[in-house]
Amino acid sequence: MKKQDLMTLLGVVAGIILLLWGMSLGGSKLKIFYDFPSIIITGFGSFCSLLINYPFREVSKLGSIIIESFKELKSSKIDMIERFSSLSKKARREGLLSLEDEVSNIEDDYLKKGLQMVIDGIEPETIREIMELEIGEMEKRHKIGIDMLKSWAAYAPAFGMIGTLIGLIQMLDGLDDSSKIASGMAVALITTFYGAVMANLIFTPMAAKLALRSEKESGLNEMLLEGILAIQSGVNPRIVEEKLICYLSPEERKKYGEVTKLQEGVA
Amino acid sequence: MKKQDLMTLLGVVAGIILLLWGMSLGGSKLKIFYDFPSIIITGFGSFCSLLINYPFREVSKLGSIIIESFKELKSSKIDMIERFSSLSKKARREGLLSLEDEVSNIEDDYLKKGLQMVIDGIEPETIREIMELEIGEMEKRHKIGIDMLKSWAAYAPAFGMIGTLIGLIQMLDGLDDSSKIASGMAVALITTFYGAVMANLIFTPMAAKLALRSEKESGLNEMLLEGILAIQSGVNPRIVEEKLICYLSPEERKKYGEVTKLQEGVA
Amino acid sequence: MKKQDLMTLLGVVAGIILLLWGMSLGGSKLKIFYDFPSIIITGFGSFCSLLINYPFREVSKLGSIIIESFKELKSSKIDMIERFSSLSKKARREGLLSLEDEVSNIEDDYLKKGLQMVIDGIEPETIREIMELEIGEMEKRHKIGIDMLKSWAAYAPAFGMIGTLIGLIQMLDGLDDSSKIASGMAVALITTFYGAVMANLIFTPMAAKLALRSEKESGLNEMLLEGILAIQSGVNPRIVEEKLICYLSPEERKKYGEVTKLQEGVA
């Protein structure tokens, strides 16, 4: 587990503690915020809409998608550039077939597949076409998961409002003594509260984080594709590096500069 | 009928049961949530806006569109890749004309039309142009149905609010004794409640599901088109397969791998 | 006048009757929903914003745009394909110049202009460029009308809310006896009610219908352009037909199939 994951978890935990603290202020008891039927209507009602909205196959992945949002991409752009730098030099020196040994050590499926195609002598246009298709299809698959969380973030407050309307209608209709209005109103508002918290503390930020991750992964894979094609074309390793460095942020470039210097010092 | 369909139906049924349960809580009777004029104003009023919004020809298809959202696409990408694998081998061995016999067994209209054009010797650019036009026009037709449900999902809460305004104005104006305010208010809120349920439990998720389905069908047809053109161009069956596999999700690939291995074992 | 037009009219009339019925329920009189100043503030106030928003030349067309939304396109895709089929055969048999006689019988301005250019021997790229420019400019002109209705649909509820705020401020300020609050509140809400009805029953659906119509007309003209260029290029009439059939929906194809069969039977 990495530092970033802890931060996501921290965000969820801190947000919940914060709300619990806010709820316990002013002398009222926390349990007035707990209402089982309200949880069911807001949480499960919006889940029913999700069931209609998405094929079951996708809905059943929701759990792993949520867990996914607590993780961070392992691949580092800097490592990748270094790897390409060495691959590119090796390919120039010993030919493309010499990459065969390296491929077996590579964990990243995308890079592996691309290099294998280079070794197999497939034409660059075909490689680009297939690898871009891979990126596009991966983005589509990610998008469904992200959209599911976004949909839930939209349905939750809607069902919160539906629950509040149910509560209000019951309260207003069954009303005899006006002294109970206030407490009935409080119960009615609880579903709106649940819906707002679910949407704003859980589903929306998680969906956004996964969207960022997906974008980053696509960006990384585009970088890998450029690198793979550059190796195949036999371009000067310096230009390969120059091009890949564009994908780095200024901080990463600085860090990359240090790493490279260090290595050169060692070498 | 398939599992996924049951899930859609389950979503609708579970959502309605859930709401009925919520409505029956707190000692109030369910019938306070039933108000015939409110149903008419919310449901039929928003339908009147639909009648203005869309040509009658489209509105008359609404029933079948809603039924459609309870079904699932039959075609499986895995089956298609296998079929292409065998078609591609046959075409290489026995020539494109040998596909004539296969075409008659194909159920999918899109694939059938495409292969027939290959057999008829029509040029690849023309085939691509015509087949992409087919996809585009199909998407446009689907979009109208989806947009109709989305429009209904927008009009229903609007008419819910209009109904509530009517109720409020009547209540506030005709008011003599303030004891009736609460119950009049309850009736007024019922149209808002109906509108919110119609939009969030029925129309929005159905529209979204149909949109996903349409996207999936387009994706499948794009895959078929790539396959058809690959067969025509006489590319190596391995590359055809490699390309089509990109359209599979990681799980599907795994499954496809197993299926293929099994067959090879059998062969 | 056609069936579809009646449906649009029916939508408006049925929606209004429905609302009148809803308003007359509960023993209150319809006249409590009539308030002349409220009509002026909501309807004319939002019209003032339109006057600022659009040049007067466009605003003055609003009447004819609204009338337009009660009509339906006359051109039928099926008729067009048949016409192209026969034009294409004639052009192949007797040469492009033989189309001169046919052109004078054509009502559709777009088709006429296109065929005339073919007869005049203008190059295909120039024809495509000019005819696509025509479609683009027509879409732009339609869009302004549609946007005007959409803007009105946005301004009307805004002025409804402004009217309600005026009413509320007057009521709250001038208030002596609290017994008048309710009735003052009712009057204040009437502008919101008017704004919601104008937007949701009239302007939004009309704008959407005109947008659909404009899209359909563009689609038809794109089909005509493909047909015109196919005739000029002297392509096989079967392929012209095949291509144009892509623009038909499955039902239209079925119908077209029947029509063609019938004719062949006759022939």
Next chain:
Amino acid sequence: MKKQDLMTLLGVVAGIILLLWGMSLGGSKLKIFYDFPSIIITGFGSFCSLLINYPFREVSKLGSIIIESFKELKSSKIDMIERFSSLSKKARREGLLSLEDEVSNIEDDYLKKGLQMVIDGIEPETIREIMELEIGEMEKRHKIGIDMLKSWAAYAPAFGMIGTLIGLIQMLDGLDDSSKIASGMAVALITTFYGAVMANLIFTPMAAKLALRSEKESGLNEMLLEGILAIQSGVNPRIVEEKLICYLSPEERKKYGEVTKLQEGVA
């Protein structure tokens, strides 16, 4: 000053009179709608957000942008086509250099620059590139002005709501006798009222009008660019005219037809 300008002004004036009339109804005095601090909070508060949002250089142009929205484009497409028709004939007869005299009479900077480049013998691709860059940069500059008004239209109601919240909190907190609630509430609502009027009667329609104007100007310049390039290429003046006529609306075409006929009659 032209007719259209008067209409814009009329829209603003009529809208304000309308609101004043509405405010004076029901026996209340107009001055209850005047509250100096509310004006400051809504108007100047939203202006502070604008100051943060945009560089001062842009904000300082706001005055001239607002004045701009009361004006109308002078250039007429019909005049331009006639001018091109005559320029095109002259260029064909006497060569491109003969246009030198004409250029000095042209007021429109865009047209002038384009023709000058033609006379200077610059290549068509370079001219297209530079002139399209001009259009793009002009659109970007216009867009900032339009966006500023749109931002103001968004900030004004937000600060209206902030003002209302301030008023409500003051009223609810300082409350001793409930008789003052109503009048305090009225004052609190005034900022919301101001914000809604500013957004819906002033800023939103003005921004939309300027957007339309900018689009029209781009369209005119695209037409000029086509005309300039057509003259340079030495295309037949009839085709130049035919192409430029596509940019006219049906009414303008009719009018253009009459003008041309008249001239031919004179000639």
Next chain:
Amino acid sequence: MKKQDLMTLLGVVAGIILLLWGMSLGGSKLKIFYDFPSIIITGFGSFCSLLINYPFREVSKLGSIIIESFKELKSSKIDMIERFSSLSKKARREGLLSLEDEVSNIEDDYLKKGLQMVIDGIEPETIREIMELEIGEMEKRHKIGIDMLKSWAAYAPAFGMIGTLIGLIQMLDGLDDSSKIASGMAVALITTFYGAVMANLIFTPMAAKLALRSEKESGLNEMLLEGILAIQSGVNPRIVEEKLICYLSPEERKKYGEVTKLQEGVA
């Protein structure tokens, strides 16, 4: 520090003073607007959502991003055009290698990298590809910062509403004497107030300003790229200048005209 920065700061300060003034009106004390738990719930609660939404690496840059929004771009387009004018003349006279000396004096990293590549004799397509990649990646990096502020601007009012709901539920539930409703309501509304101010006076305008800045920087870099490529291609310096002038606004052109005239006078 420049004039524009002061304006941004002025906007924030003036907005806050304005609100403080508004809050102190009507005889109420400012301290009723201060509620520590409300600040925590609105400010820190929305920050928790940010922590979930973005990787920690990005969130930790928030401080410097906010500071960034108080600054202004230093590079001036006019200076750049003059520099290109002189570089272009030098390159024509003394060859591309003569630019080597100039490069070391250039502060702008983008321009420096581009010119260095020209001197290194890298092909124009490669330079364009790499330099456009640089712009694209810079835009992506900026976009994350801008999106973070936008997300905060969305979460802040949401947590304001959540805080208000907590307050309302506590107030309605714990209620014995109705005299405390008003003051409890005031406290409940304070979080909504905080959320609205944070979103509309701070985060939204800052995000918008940074977006404008990023756009401007991209525009400047696109201009630099055009200039770099023009120098490499050895185009006539007059045309280089003509093209770059398109990127100037009318005022800048006027100013540039004066500057140039002045220099020519001096020369």
